[in-house]
Amino acid sequence: MSTLDLIRKGERGIVVAGNHPGIVQSILDFDYLSGQKRSVLAIITGARKAQKYFFGTKEILIPCYPNFTSLPDSLKSQVRFLFNAQSGRRAYETTTAFFDAFPDALGAHLFAENVPEVHATTLIEKYGGRKLVAGPSGVGILVPGHLKLGAIGGVDPMQIEASKLATPGSVAVVATSGGMTSELIRAVANAGKRLSFSYCIGGDRFPVSSLGDVLSLAETDSATKGVVYFGELGGVDEYEIVEMIKEKKLTKPVVAYIAGIVDEAFDEHMQFGHAKALVAHKDESARAKREALRGVGVIAPDTFPEFLEALKTLPGNDFSDTMSDIQPLMTRQKSILSTRHVTDLESVPVFVEGGKLVAQEGPFGSAVIAALLGKPASSPVTKAFAEAIFTLLIDHGGHVSGAVNTMVTARAGKDLVSSLTSGLLTIGPRFGGAINEAARTWRAGLASGQSAADFVESATKGGKVISGIGHRKYRVGIPDPRVAALSSFAELLQTHPHYDFARSIEKVTTGKNGSLILNVDGVIAALMQDILIECEGYGEKEIQELIDAEFFNALFVIPRAVGFIAHFMEQKENDEGLFRLPDDLLFERKNEQ
Amino acid sequence: MPRVKLTEHKAKSLILGDAYTGVALGVGDTTAEGTWVVKVDQGVKKRMKQGLVKVKVSSREIPPALSEWSQKGFTRFIAEPFLPHESSEEQYLSLERVRDGIRLLHAKEGGIEIEEHPEKVQSYIISSDTSLKEIAEKTGIPESFLAHLLETFSKMHFAFLEINPLVILGSQVHLLDAAVLVDSAGEFFVRGAWTEDDVVEGRSAHEAEEKVATLQKTTPASLKLSVLNENGSLFFLLSGGGGSIVIADEAALQGQGEAIGNYGEYSGGPTREETYLYAKEVLALMLSSTAKKKALVIAGGVANFTDVAKTFAGIRDALSEVAHELRTQGVKIFIRRGGPNEAKGLTDMKAFLETEALLGSVHGSDAVITSAVDDAIHFVAP
Numbered sequence: 018m019s020t021l022d023l024i025r026k027g028e029r030g031i032v033v034a035g036n037h038p039g040i041v042q043s044i045l046d047f048d049y050l051s052g053q054k055r056s057v058l059a060i061i062t063g064a065r066k067a068q069k070y071f072f073g074t075k076e077i078l079i080p081c082y083p084n085f086t087s088l089p090d091s092l093k094s095q096v097r098f099l100f101n102a103q104s105g106r107r108a109y110e111t112t113t114a115f116f117d118a119f120p121d122a123l124g125a126h127l128f129a130e131n132v133p134e135v136h137a138t139t140l141i142e143k144y145g146g147r148k149l150v151a152g153p154s155g156v157g158i159l160v161p162g163h164l165k166l167g168a169i170g171g172v173d174p175m176q177i178e179a180s181k182l183a184t185p186g187s188v189a190v191v192a193t194s195g196g197m198t199s200e201l202i203r204a205v206a207n208a209g210k211r212l213s214f215s216y217c218i219g220g221d222r223f224p225v226s227s228l229g230d231v232l233s234l235a236e237t238d239s240a241t242k243g244v245v246y247f248g249e250l251g252g253v254d255e256y257e258i259v260e261m262i263k264e265k266k267l268t269k270p271v272v273a274y275i276a277g278i279v280d281e282a283f284d285e286h287m288q289f290g291h292a293k294a295l296v297a298h299k300d301e302s303a304r305a306k307r308e309a310l311r312g313v314g315v316i317a318p319d320t321f322p323e324f325l326e327a328l329k330t331l332p333g334n335d336f337s338d339t340m341s342d343i344q345p346l347m348t349r350q351k352s353i354l355s356t357r358h359v360t361d362l363e364s365v366p367v368f369v370e371g372g373k374l375v376a377q378e379g380p381f382g383s384a385v386i387a388a389l390l391g392k393p394a395s396s397p398v399t400k401a402f403a404e405a406i407f408t409l410l411i412d413h414g415g416h417v418s419g420a421v422n423t424m425v426t427a428r429a430g431k432d433l434v435s436s437l438t439s440g441l442l443t444i445g446p447r448f449g450g451a452i453n454e455a456a457r458t459w460r461a462g463l464a465s466g467q468s469a470a471d472f473v474e475s476a477t478k479g480g481k482v483i484s485g486i487g488h489r490k491y492r493v494g495i496p497d498p499r500v501a502a503l504s505s506f507a508e509l510l511q512t513h514p515h516y517d518f519a520r521s522i523e524k525v526t527t528g529k530n531g532s533l534i535l536n537v538d539g540v541i542a543a544l545m546q547d548i549l550i551e552c553e554g555y556g557e558k559e560i561q562e563l564i565d566a567e568f569f570n571a572l573f574v575i576p577r578a579v580g581f582i583a584h585f586m587e588q589k590e591n592d593e594g595l596f597r598l599p600d601d602l603l604f605e606r607k608n609e610q
Numbered sequence: 611m612p613r614v615k616l617t618e619h620k621a622k623s624l625i626l627g628d629a630y631t632g633v634a635l636g637v638g639d640t641t642a643e644g645t646w647v648v649k650v651d652q653g654v655k656k657r658m659k660q661g662l663v664k665v666k667v668s669s670r671e672i673p674p675a676l677s678e679w680s681q682k683g684f685t686r687f688i689a690e691p692f693l694p695h696e697s698s699e700e701q702y703l704s705l706e707r708v709r710d711g712i713r714l715l716h717a718k719e720g721g722i723e724i725e726e727h728p729e730k731v732q733s734y735i736i737s738s739d740t741s742l743k744e745i746a747e748k749t750g751i752p753e754s755f756l757a758h759l760l761e762t763f764s765k766m767h768f769a770f771l772e773i774n775p776l777v778i779l780g781s782q783v784h785l786l787d788a789a790v791l792v793d794s795a796g797e798f799f800v801r802g803a804w805t806e807d808d809v810v811e812g813r814s815a816h817e818a819e820e821k822v823a824t825l826q827k828t829t830p831a832s833l834k835l836s837v838l839n840e841n842g843s844l845f846f847l848l849s850g851g852g853g854s855i856v857i858a859d860e861a862a863l864q865g866q867g868e869a870i871g872n873y874g875e876y877s878g879g880p881t882r883e884e885t886y887l888y889a890k891e892v893l894a895l896m897l898s899s900t901a902k903k904k905a906l907v908i909a910g911g912v913a914n915f916t917d918v919a920k921t922f923a924g925i926r927d928a929l930s931e932v933a934h935e936l937r938t939q940g941v942k943i944f945i946r947r948g949g950p951n952e953a954k955g956l957t958d959m960k961a962f963l964e965t966e967a968l969l970g971s972v973h974g975s976d977a978v979i980t981s982a983v984d985d986a987i988h989f990v991a992p
Contacts, residue, residue, distance in 0.1 A: 039879075039915055039950075104830075106798050130832070130878070131795040134707050134769055141709060142738065156914045168914035173950035176912065179975065194852025196877060200911035203948070203975055220851050223709055249855055276855040282867025303859075320863055321856050321980050 020123050020149055021160060021214055021238045023097075025185075028123065029053075029164045030095035032085065034061040034111045035103035037128065041079075042070055043172035044100070047165040049073045050174065050341045051183040056164065057100075058092045061085060061111070066592035074349045078591060085118035097123045098166050100157070105131030108153060112140060116148070124149030126157035126167040130221065137223035149234075150226050155219030156195035159202070161185045161212050168195070169217055170202050174343040179203065183340035186211020187333030189235040191228070192247035193218045193254075197276075201245055208328040211336045213241040220249075228254040229261065236267050243270045243331035248306065250277025255306040262313040272331060273310055273317045274324040277303035351599045355415030355424070357587040359580050365498040368405050369505035376401040389571055396552035398509050405506075406541055406572050409499050412580030419443040423581040427588035428596040436588075440581035441574065446484070449577060453569040455485030455542035459515045460560065462522065469521035485519060485539025486526050493531040503540050506548065513547040516540070542569055613769040613791040615653040619688045620808040621790035624766050625759065632690040637680045641669045641689050648672050650679055651688040653789075653810035666692050686810070693777065693784055700775030700786075702731065703751070705759070707769050707793075711737035712760065716749045736760065751776075755783045766803055767796025816840075818891040822874070825887055831880035833888050835872060842871025843901035843990045844983075847892050847925060849910030849947070850877045853979060857909050860980040864987050871899055879916045885924030893932050897939065905970060905986035906936075906943045908959075912975045913949025922947075922955040926962050933966045942989055943968045946982035948975025 018026075033041055041057060048055050055072055060081045062068075067078040082088050088096070099115040099122065101108055108129045116122060125148065127140075132153035144150050151158050157167020162185045170182045177183065180202045188210045192198040198217040205212060216231045218224045235241045244267075248255050255275065261267040280302065300306070310317040318324045368376040378397055382404035387393040394400050415424065423440035431439075444450045462472045476483050491497040507513045519539050526533035535543075549555040549563075563569070616624075619634040633641055634651065646669065650662040657663045662684070664675050676687055702717040717730040734745050742760070746753035763771060770791040777784040792804060815823065822835040832851070844861055848854035854875040861870055872895055876888050896904055908925060929936070929943075936943075943963055947955065956974050963969035970989060973981040 043915075105795055133767055133795040133799060134793040135764055135767060135796070138707060138709065138711070170914070171912065171950060172915045173952075175952070176948075176950065180912075192852065194850065195914055196850025196911040197852030197856070199914045199949075200850075200853060200979060203912045207976070223707075227709070247852060249852060274856070276852060276859050279855065279858040279862040279867060279870070279873075282862045282870070321860065322978055325978060 019234070019237055019239075021234065021240070023123065024160045024164045025240075027163075028097045029056045030058045030092075031056045031098045031100055031164075031166060032059050032061060032088070032096050032115070033057060033100045033102060034115070035101065035107075035128075036062060037102035038068070038070070039172045040100070040102065040128075040168045041068075043168065043177070044165045045070050045072050046174050046346060047170075047177055047182060049346075050177055050343060051162045052339070052341060053163065058095055059088055065594055066590070069351075069354055069591075069593050071346070071349055074345045076352065076354050078354065078593075081592075085115055093119070098164070099125035100166055101125055101127045101129070101152075103129060105129040105133065105153070108132050109136035109140065112150075113143065116144065122148070124151070124158065124166070126150070126155075127152035127219075127225070128154070128157075128167060130154040132221065134223055137221065137225065140225045141223060145225055145227065146230055148225075149216075151217055152219040152221070152224060154195070154221045155193070155217035155224070156198055157217055159212065159215040161214070167217070169198060169215060171199055174346045176203075178340060178343050179206065181206045181211055181338055181340070184211045184336050184338045185213065185240065186336045187213050187240055187242035188328075188331050189213050189238070189241045189244045190215040191218065191231050191235070191244060193220045193224070193228075193249065194247060195220070197247045201247055204325055204328060205245060208325065208331075210328065210331055210333055213238060227257070229257045232258065232261055232267050236261075236269060241269060242333045243272070245328060245331070246271060246273040248273065248275045250275070250280050250303040250306075251301050253301060255310055256300075258315065259309050259313050262315070270331060271310075271315045272324065272327045273307075273315050274321060275303045275307045275310070275317060278319075354591060354593065355420075355584065355587065357583060359412035359414075359583040365502045366405070366408070367505075368401065368502055369508050372508050374398060374401055374509055376405055379404045382407050385575060389568060390553075394553060396548070398506065398552050399548050402503075402506055402544065402548055403572075405503060406545075407576040409503070409537070410573055410576040410580075412577070412583065415584060418448045419577065419581060420584045423584050424588050425596050427585045428593060430595070433582065433585055436585045437578060437581050440584075441578065444570070444574060444577070449538075449573045450570050451484040451538040452542050452573055453564060453567050455483075455519075455539045456546060456569045457564050458484055459519050459539075459543050460546065460564065463514055463518045469518070469525045473522060473525045483522065483526065485536060485542050486523065487533045488536045489532070491532070491534060491536075493527050493534060497534065497536065499537050500535060500540050503537070503544065506544050510547055510551050512551065513544065515543040515546040519543040538573075541572060545569065545572070612794050614794050614809045616790045616792055616804055616808050617651045617653070617686060617688070617810055618649070618788055619651055620804055621771075621788050622785055624790075624803060625762055625771075625785065625788065632688055635672070635676060635687040635689055636685065637676050638673070639676070639687075641672055643669050645692040646672060646689045647692050647786075648675055648687060648689045650684045651686045651810070652684055693786065695777045695779065695784075699777050699779070701778065702774045703749075703776045704772040704774070705763055705768070705770070707763075708735070711735050711740070712763065714745065714749075716751070718750065751778065752781055752783060766800055767793045769793045818872075818895050821891055822888060825884065829880060829884050831876065831878040831884060833874075833876050833880065833884065835874035835888070835891060837872050837895060838870050839868065840871070840895070840898070841900045843869045843899070843904050844986055845871045845892055845896040845899070845904065845906050846873060847889055847906065847908045848873075848875045849913065849916060849921070850875060853909075853911030856911075856979055857907065857983050860983045861987060864984075866987050866991060869901075869987075869990065871895060871901075875910075876921070877910075877913070877916055880921060880924070882920050882924040882927070885921040886927040889925045889928035890931070893928055893936075896941065897932060897935055901990075903990045904939060904941050905990050906941060907945075907983050907986045908943060909946040909979070909982040911948065911979055912952075913947070916949055917951050918947055918949045918955030919951035919958065920955075922959050926959065929962070929966070929968070933968065937967055941968065942970035942986075944970035944982040944986040944989070946973040946977055946979060 062081050065081045096119050103111050108127045156169040159169045162183050170180050188205050190201045235244050307317045316327045378400035383400045386403040419440040422443045423436050426436040426439040507516050523535040622630050646667050648664050704715045706713045714734040715731050772789045773785045775786045816837040819835050826833045960972045971985045
C-alpha cells in the first residue's frame with residue numbers, strides 16, 4: 018500500500034518538535050473540521066508538561082516530553098510523522114533522533130530555512146526516497162481530510178474552508194515555494210477541483226524529497242488524476258520531469274508554471290525569491306525549462322492567468338464538500354484551564370432533618386473551632402455547624418478572584434506558599450471577606466431597634482451595599498442550595514434573632530431586586546452568632562471581641578486555603594507556562610487628552 | 611541559505627593552516643623582503659584581466675600598488691610569495707556540494723583558460739563510501755592532500771571551492787589562486803573558524819539594500835531587497851519567494867521590465883515593526899525616483915502563516931509617515947493579498963488608502979495574484 022493510502026487509512030499520528038503554536042493549532046483545526054480525531058499526539062519541548070490548544074471550541078492539553086524516547090508506549094505506537102519546527106541549527110539532530118526512535122515512521126516536515134547544506138545532504142543520504150521528508154523549508158504535506166503536516170494551505174480556519182482542505186479529490190499540487198503551494202491549492206479549489214494531496218518540496222538547495230520522488234508518489238497514487246507544478250528559474254529539477262515523462266515514469270497530465278521570465282529584463286542574473294532561484298547556466302532559465310516541458314506534452318503557459326485557466330482542463334470533478342462549520346472556531350477564546358473539580362458545587366449535604374441534627378461533627382472542624390475560640394465548643398450543634406461551613410467553603414470553582422490569582426501566580430512559576438498567599442491576599446470586602454462585616458451589620462441592626470425597611474434605607478444611603486446580601490447567580494426563585502442547607506441549623510435553636518433579622522432585611526432588599534438575597538456569608542454571620550449565644554453561652558462583649566478579631570472571616574480563610582492549594586496543584590500538574598491575558602480580554606483606552 | 615564568498619586569505623588559511631605564507635594587507639601595509647604576488651582580495655572575478663593582480667613584484671613595489679587600487683575603492687589585499695612555475699604545470703580543481711555528495715572537477719591542464727576547454731575536465735562524485743585512492747591515482751593529486759581538502763570542505767561548511775591554478779611540484783601542492791563559497795547557515799557550527807567578517811561582498815550594495823540586509827540578520831522572517839532601477843515607476847512590496855517572482859514576471863511579460871524599480875520580498879511571518887522598517891526602505895526608494903508616474907504594488911500569494919492584518923499594519927505605519935509626499939507625487943497604491951486575517955487586513959488598508967487619497971485598487975485571494983500589478987501597469991503606462 019502506498020504511503021498516501023496508509024495516511025488515508027488513518028496512519029496519521031504526529032509528534033511536534035519545537036514551538037510553532039500557530040501551525041500546530043491549524044493542524045488541530047484541520048483535523049476537527051475534517052471530522053477526524055486529533056493527529057497531534059505529543060510535543061517535544063523542554064521544561065513543560067503540556068501545552069494548551071483548541072480542538073474545535075474545547076481547550077485540550079497536549080502532553081510534552083523532553084525527547085522522543087520518553088513518550089509513553091500508548092502514544093509511541095501511534096506515531097507516524099514528525100513536524101519539526103526547530104531552528105536550522107537543530108533540525109538535523111532532531112530529525113535523525115526521530116527516525117532512530119521511530120524507524121517505521123512514514124515521514125517528516127522540516128520547517129526551518131537555515132539548515133546547513135551538509136546536514137541536508139546527510140538527510141538525503143539517510144532518508145531520501147525512503148521516507149516522505151518535506152523540506153528543509155517550505156510548508157509541508159497535505160492529504161485532504163486526513164493529514165496536514167505543517168502550515169500548508171494556511172493557518173486560519175477560513176483558509177481551510179476556502180481552499181477546501183477537508184475534501185479529498187484528484188489533483189496533486191507540487192511546488193518548491195511555500196507561498197505558491199498555498200496559492201495553487203486555492204487556485205485548484207477555485208477551478209472547481211479538489212486535491213488528492215499536496216507536497217511542498219521546499220525552496221532550499223537540497224530538499225530531502227526530490228521533485229522526482231514526489232512525482233513518483235503522484236504517479237503511483239490511485240487517487241491522483243493530474244498534477245499541478247510550480248517551478249522557478251534556477252536549478253535543473255524540471256528536466257527530471259521531462260525525463261520521467263519520456264521514460265513513461267510519469268503518465269498523468271501535468272499543468273506547470275515556471276516563474277522567472279523577469280530575469281530576462283536584466284543584464285546580470287540576480288537572486289530572486291528562494292535560495293536556488295539563481296540562474297547559473299543558460300538551461301536554468303525559466304524560458305528554457307518551460308519549453309523543455311512543453312516538448313514532452315506538459316501544459317506550461319506563458320502567463321499566470323493562462324495557467325489558472327489550464328487548471329480547469331484537469332480531470333476530476335466528482336467530490337462532495339462535507340466540512341464542519343467554521344463559525345464556532347472564529348469566536349473561541351482562550352481561558353485559564355482548570356481541570357480539577359475541587360468540590361462538587363451541585364450536591365449540598367443535608368445537615369438537619371425533621372428538626373434533628375443529622376450532620377456529623379468532625380474531629381478536625383471541632384479542633385479548629387476550639388483553637389479559634391480558645392476553648393472547646395460544648396454543643397454538638399456548634400461543632401456540626403463549624404464542620405458544615407468548612408466543608409461548604411473549601412472551593413467555589415476556578416472563576417473566583419482568589420482562585421484566579423492563585424492559578425496565575427502558580428503559572429508564573431512561583432512556589433506553593435507564594436501562590437497561596439497571592440490567593441489569600443485577594444480576600445477582602447468584595448471577595449470572601451464579607452462574613453465579618455455581615456456579622457457586624459446584623460449585630461448593629463439588631464441593637465438599633467430600627468425596622469428592617471428603615472435599616473436598609475439608612476445602610477444603603479449613598480449607594481452602599483449590605484454585606485451578606487446579594488448574589489450574582491442565585492436570586493428569588495433560584496435559591497442558593499448552600500444557604501438553604503445552612504439555614505436548617507436555625508431549626509435546632511430556641512431563638513435566632515440575628516438570623517431572623519437577616520431574613521427580614523432580605524425581604525426588603527429582594528422587594529427592590531430579586532438578586533439581593535441572603536447569601537452564604539450573610540447566613541453564616543447570622544447563625545454563628547445565634548449558635549454561640551444560645552449553645553455556648555456567649556455574651557454581647559464576647560461576640561464583639563470575636564468581630565473585632567475577624568473571627569468570622571477566619572471561617573472562610575481556613576477552608577478556602579485548601580481550595581487554593583488544590584488549584585495551585587492542578588496548575589503545577591498541567592504546567593501550561595506563563596499566563597498572559599488574551600488581547601480580546603483587555604480593553605485599552607488611550608488617554609485622549 | 612545563501613552561499614557567500616570568503617576572502618582568499620581566509621580560504622587558504624583554512625585549507626593550509628600554519629603552512630600558509632600569504633599575508634592579508636590593508637592600504638599602507640608593508641611586507642618583508644622578497645618576491646611577491648599581490649592581489650585585490652574582495653571576491654572580484656577575472657582579477658587578472660582587470661589589472662587587480664601584480665605578479666613577481668618586490669616588497670617596495672607593493673605600497674604603490676595598494677594605493678593605486680585603493681583609489682578604485684578597494685580596501686582588502688593579499689600578498690603571497692611568488693612561486694616560479696611553467697604555465698603548462700597549471701591544473702584546475704574544484705569541489706562543490708551537490709545533492710548526492712561532493713562533485714570534484716579536475717583538469718590536468720588548462721588552468722585559468724579552463725572555461726575555453728570544458729572537454730578537458732573530468733568529473734567525479736564523492737560520497738561517504740568513495741575510494742579517494744582511485745581519484746588520487748586518476749588525477750595525480752596526492753591522496754593525503756585530497757583527504758585533507760575534503761575534510762576541511764565538510765568541517766568548515768564549504769559549499770564550493772575552486773583552485774585555479776593548482777600547481778603540483780613533486781609532493782608539494784600549491785594553491786596559486788583559490789576561491790571558497792561557504793554555506794552561511796554553517797557559521798554557528800564552525801565556531802569562529804570563519805565569521806561574517808571574512809565574507810566579501812560581490813558588489814557594492816545600494817544603501818537601502820544594506821539596511822534591509824542588516825535587518826534580515828535580526829529576524830527569523832525573510833526580508834530581501836534589490837534595487838533594479840532607481841528611477842523606475844513600479845515599486846514592489848511583495849511577499850513570498852515564489853509569488854514575488856510571478857508578480858515581477860507579469861510586469862516583464864507586459865513589457866514593463868525596465869519600469870521595475872525594485873525587487874524583493876517579505877515573508878515568514880515578520881512582525882509589525884519589522885514590516886514597517888522594511889516598507890520604509892521601499893517607500894524611500896520610490897519617493898526618490900524621478901519617474902513621472904509612480905505606483906506601489908503591495909502584493910503576494912495566499913500566505914500560509916504570515917498575518918495579513920499585522921503586516922499590513924506595519925506597512926500603514928510606514929505609509930502614514932510619507933502620505934503627504936506620496937500624494938504630492940501622485941502615487942497610487944495597488945494591492946492583492948490573501949492569508950490569515952485577510953479580511954481585516956484588506957478592509958483596514960482600503961479605508962486607510964481612501965482616507966489618504968492613495969487608493970489604486972484592493973484585491974483579495976479571490977482575485978488572480980497578478981491583479982494588483984496589472985492595475986498598476988495600467989496606471990503608469992496606460
